[in-house]
Amino acid sequence: MSSSLLPSLDEQSKSSTSLSNGEFTSMSSTAASFSRIIMSSSIRRSLGEADLSSAYESQISKSSRLRDNIHIQELTINKLQYDAVGLVGRETEVNTLRSCLDNLLIQEDHKNNNQNKKQVVFLKGYSGTGKTKLVNTALQKTTSMTENGMFVVGKFDFQSCDEPYSGIAAAFNEICRSMKNHSIEKKKRSSSLKEEAGGDDSSENDDDDDDDGDDGIGHAIASGLGSEISLLLRLIPDLDGLLPDSYQKTKAEPAGYNLDAGKMQFEYVFRVLTRVLTSFASPMVLVLDDLQWADVSSLEILDLLISDTENTNKLMIVGCYRSNEVNENHILYSVIEEISKKPEKQQFQLTQMEIESLNEDQSNKVIMAMLSIDNEERTKGLSEICFKRTNGNPFFLIEFITMLEEEDLISYNLGTLEWKWDKTVIEDRTMSTANVVDLLQARMRKLPDNVLLVMQYAACLGSSSVTLSIIDLLWTEHAVKILGKEKEDITKIFGRLEEANFLEFYGIDAYRFAHDKVKEAALSLGNVSSGSFQSEIGRILFLKLDKAMLEKVLFDVTDLMNKGEVYDTGELVELNIWAAEKAKHISAFNSALKYATKAMELLPERKWSTHRDVALRLYTMAAQLAFALRRTEETNRFIEQVLSQSSITTLEKAPTYITKIAKLTTSDMKPEDAVQTCLVALHDLGLSPGSMWTLPVRALASIFSTIKKTKKMPKEKFRNLSPLRNAKDEAIMTILFRLSYSAYMVKRHVMVMWATNEMVEITLARGVSKTSCLAFSTLGMLAGMAMKDYEAATYFSEVGLLLLKTEPSKYSESSTLASVCQFVLPYTYPLHSCAESILRSYKLGLQSGNFIATSWALQLHSILYPYVMGKRLGDILGRIRQNVSQMEDFKQPEQALLTRIFWQLMLNLAGQSNNPKKLKGTIFDAETFVPERPAQRGFIELAKLELFVFLGDYEQAAELALDAGGVAKGAPGHFLGMIEIFHRGVALYAMARKTKKRKFIKAADNIKSTVDKWAEQKNPNTQHYIMLLNAEQASLQKTKHTQADDQYRKAIALAARTGHIHQAALFNERYADFLFHRKTKTEHEYEAFQDLAEHHANEAIRLYRNWGAFAKVHMLEKERT
Missing domain, CATH: 1.10.730 (Isoleucyl-tRNA Synthetase; Domain 1)
Structure with missing residues (x-):
């Protein structure tokens, strides 16, 4: 939630007031001292000193570097000039991307400018059109040139498309490593400077330095996330390196049976972490590549990061995906469609781009650059063949030219210092080149066996698992036996693959494929794609890796072992359970259910007899996961499996009973059936x-x-x-x-x-x-x-x-506070004194994933309490759209709906509807809405009553009052029942004074007796209510008019003194009405009462105007004229 959404109740009308949020307010000052983030190896492989136009880097990086003991020969005149290739035909796209980044960079004061928005770009195109390299070229160098900027890429992988959060986790681990490396380097520089300055003459402020030298990042993370950090460490292990040495790790409160709350908790913590990181690395450009392979959980996180209105730091999110693999039935298509509907509401600027293949002229320019030829006509014939074979796909085009050189179909003549080729021979020899995968495989087949096998190992693994240590392990345990060779230096083999542009260096000890098509080609070559090969690789890793390392690559290993022959069923069942529980821990419920289902499939048919405990563990978890995913049929099937087993005790069935009860109460909307299920379970428990x-x-x-x-x-x-x-x-x-x-x-x-x-x-x-x-x-x-x-x-x-x-229990405390602030405390404490409890409910709800309580707290603090207390309507309306948006973001449609009812009520009062007396408008239409729950009906009736009372339609208000419905009936005990009962009394007394009918008098007196009891119990929020009702009752009897005068004045004075502007306005209006119609004995007395009535009528108008009820103001002014 934005801090501005929860101002102190006593100061909500002051625009300068905002909720204190200590974990974030100090970030900007600390971040100012955070010097330029040093890019990690994967990020530093930017265009560097090379020209910004060095596109398609993974294909043209042959002049890159010397690393370890790998020698890469420098390019010479007789080599293809990869580095000379520019971003041909991409000028418009580059300018668009840089314009988006510029919009972020020019924002001088991002947090105080309401117009500032995060930038969101979706870039689509066919595979090989250069989406990733376009983004790198356009944004990476510009970002790294800013003082605190960071450019980071998270890539999804088709081999690991079910691995939860793979691209997200890779990006955030990269961010944490980069920040940690920066801190280490800064500390070293600081130590060196001190030594140069005189060794032991340390600054007196040394003791105040961060204990981990993290520039305050670790302390900000610890402060912002608290114990909830533990929820992220299994997904982002490198986050641990940023935490202060003094930080005491504690486990977050477990979600228990409530997986929905656990997921909300995880998502909230991820948002907070992102806010902290982007407050230090600003601007941050987060690129998520190959989104077509992202799992559902990753897309949910993407949506959360984009829609996080509280993150006002400079963040640009770029999502790249293959347009030919995303149709209307693809989940990514739906996600982008939903995101495209809410830029204004969620405060981000959305740009959608498409990158296409090169045309024939552009393809010719690429070839000219690679061959260092200036004459377009000389390469035209060659480019026609290349264009025909590759359709202008940049990656395919460059690989095709590379293949021509390797096959000696083009060669450099050192005598003439020119490239030569035979167009006819090329055309004949390349007729069978169907696609880039075939071409790549042809190149791969020429590799030595040992080099090819290493690349095939890498192809079996996810992008985060291709490390020298893991490949070395596979070589030792597998390749030596297969090839019959001695152990080799893996670094040299990787050097060969890197020189051939098949792999590229990706940080310490890690490599990745230069392009997805390279991995695809390697994976489909030979028997690598077979389940037996991959499961064998997985089992080696399972048996040989230590537990800590296996935990890091758990999903990869499990997926590999699931693909082939089962060596040990018990072993594979336990591995899938481990993967399911890890996925469940990080709220990746789709993946968790997939692993749990695989484990269940491995169990024998008589599992409840032979593997009772394992079956119970799996089916209990599967029921919870399926319910969290709202998969009704699967949930019912898993629940029935558990509850139908006579060998299982009721206590062991309890978690499944609870899942069934939750399902009946929420998704099925069958609370009566839930009651019966509870009674059955309790009976079986004794x-x-x-x-x-x-x-x-x-x-x-x-x-x-x-x-x-x-x-x-x-x-x-x-x-x-x-x-x-x-x-x-x-x-x-x-x-x-x-x-x-x-x-x-x-x-x-x-x-x-x-x-x-x-x-x-x-x-x-x-x-x-x-x-x-x-x-x-x-x-x-x-x-x-x-x-x-x-x-x-x-x-x-x-x-x-x-x-x-x-x-x-943060979850229970949040619920308790939200409940008592609605049903208990308002009867004994002034509403403004409950603010601290509401804010605590709100904060604890966020931390524990209790978004039900969080939404109630938000509604109470920002809407209901301010309305009842008479805060200015304009101030409430200024926040309410954001409030509703966040309730919807929290997936709390009920609270959002009830808030919309009050939103429309206030719009009507403010004169922003066509017919103020009808609860109908752009936000809510009571005439077409059919209430499904008592609370909904109660809120609608209360809103109508408020309109009728404040807009002077006492006849309709009295009809509602006599029906005795509303909140008092729909939500018994709710504090809104107090204002509802009071306004019923006002309407009934108004009609009693107008009609003199006994039914109105009797009903009004009954209500007054209720309010009298509140007063006797010293309810601090209703003292002015009883004074007004005393006045209204006395006004009905001529002998008590003097008493009525006294009570009206006291009621007006108390309402004004306690800040209830709206009630003070209503009381003045009611007193004026009494005076205008008061019978007198003399002309002088009549004129005196008329003058006094005029004064109170004018005062009512003034107060209604101050409150912001302009519909009422216009109505009264029209009556007066």
Whole structure:
């Protein structure tokens, strides 16, 4: 969330106010001192001193470098001049990309300029058209020339297309390594300078240096992510190198049964990490290459990074993909379509580009450059053949020319100092060149066996696994036996492959293929593509790598072993379970389910007899994963497999029961079925509510007894409770909480009471679980709703929060705070004093993945509380679009919908709708919307009531009031019920004064008695309500008009003093109406009342204008004229 979305409630009308966010506010000052990021080896292989036009680098880098003991011969006059090839025909595309980067670079103050937006580019084209090299050429050098700029590429791989986050992880590991290397270099330079300056004469500020010399990056990461860092370390192990030496690693709160929350938590942490990194490396250009092979989880992260409105740092995201492999049915197509619909809402600038093959003239220019020939006519005949064979595909074209040289179809004559060729011979000899893969394979077949085998090993692996150490291991364990040769120096073999432009150096100890077509060609050559070859390679790695190294390449090894003959079923099952659990840990549920399904397929038919524990483990996890992916049929099948097994205890089935209950409650929208499933599970666990006929009496008696007994207990007793450590009791507590939630949804309040009472009793008798705090907060809600004992309700809420010290849970605390700020605290504390609790709920919800509570907290803090407190409508409306967008981003459509209802209400009041009295407009249309839940109906009725009351249509307002629906019925106990009940009373008294009908008077008096009780209980948020209702009641009796005058004045004064502008305006309006129609005995008295009425009417207009209710202002001004 943007910090500007959560200002202090007392200061929301001040534009300068914003939520403190300490983990980010210090970044800009620290980042200012962060000197230029040193690119890693893969990044530094930029155009360097070479001209910016050195395109298609992987094909033309033969003059690159000497490395280790590899000698690469320098280019001479008789060699093809790869480096001379420029970006032929790409001028427009280069300018477009640089323009996007310029838009980022020219933003002087990115954080304070609302017009600043991250740049998002999608570049598509056929394979080999030079998408990646175009991006490198256009952006890499420019980015690296900026003070803190970073250019990084994450590449997806067709061999590892199911590996979760492969390209994302590669990019972020690269970022972390680069930042760490920069810090090390900076520290070395600092030490050298100190030695030159006099050795021991160190600065007095040395003690203040970061303990890891990371320029503050590590501390910023530790501060921003806290214990949630652990969620990322398995995916981005190089992140560990950035953390301060003093950082104490702790595990993040486990998601448990709630995988949805775990995924949201993971995504939030990834966003925060990106914000921190881009605050130090600015601008950052993040290139994700070959997106057509990205897994679903990676595309979700891409969407999250693009739509993160809180990241206002200079970030440019470039996604490259093959247009010929992405049609309307491809998931990437859908993702890009969705992203293209929301640039304005999500504050980014989207550019979509397509790069095509070269035309015949452009192809000729490439050939001229490679052969150092200036005469277009001389190469025209050759270029015609080359164009015909390659269709102008740049990669294919360069490889084709390379092949012609290797086959001596073109050669350099040292006598004439010219290239020579025979057009007819070339045409005849190259007729069979069907595609670039065939051409590459022809070149590969000429390689020595040992060199070719090494390249084939590399082709079997994902891009992150092609390291010298792994290939050396495979050579030792496999190649020596296959080729019958002694161990060779792998670095020399890699040198040969690099010189041939098949591989390119990619950081310390790592290589990657120069182009995907090279890997494709190598993988389809010989028996490499066979499952037996690849599974053999995978098994060698599985058996020979240590656990830490195997963890890094786990997905690659598992995929390889899954492709061929099964050597050891148990071994492969455990490997797939390991991969599934790792994927689950990083919230890559599609991949996790794939591995879990593979493991299940390997089990024998009688698995529940022969492999009971493994089967239970797998099917339980598969049910959770399938539900998280909303795959209904699979979820049902996995659940049935577990629950139908008689050999499994109910306790062992509990996680699957919980998955089924969650599915019934949410995706199936069958809360009644969820209630029944809860009762079945509880019965099997030994707990039952007994006879349903007598349950209402028993439950009510029990809850009243528990409330009476528990509110007398000192807090010290709760502090001394031990954690609950019995697995069966933990399962019962979890299911009881699910039962109370499902029962509340279907208004089975008796069942809510029973479940809550049982949770409280278990906590007191056996110990504290993670749901105990929720149990006591629910007990507080029941104390308020059933007994109107808000003092006890507040006490139970405090006890619930106190129990979190015994059994900490950010998720539960976030839910508890969000609940009590809606149902308990507003009855005993001023709304503005709840701000801190709401903000904590919001923050903890983000950290724990509890986006339900986070969205409620956001709605409370930014919309509902400000509205009820009378904050200016313009200020609320200024934030609300962003609020709704973020709720939708959090996948919380219910909160977004309820917020839209209030959004339309405020637009109507502000005069931004055609018919202010109708809840209908561009944001929400009550006339066409069909409510599906009580809360939806309640919010709609409340919004209509607010419009009718504030816009003076008391007749319709009174009709709604007599129906007694709204929030008070749809969401019993919700604090909005207070303003709703009060405005019902206002409408009914208004109609009573107008019509003198008894039904209005009686109904209004009943409402007043409710508000009287609030006042007696010292509800701080309704004191002005009762004063106004006292005045309205007194105004009905002539003998009490003086009393009415006094109460009106007091109500107006209190509303104004407490900042309730809207109520002060309404009270002035009501008092003016009373005075205008007041009967008098004398002309003088009449004129005095008229003058006073005019004053209060004008005051009402002034206050409505200050509030921003311009529809009401125009209405009153029109009436006055």
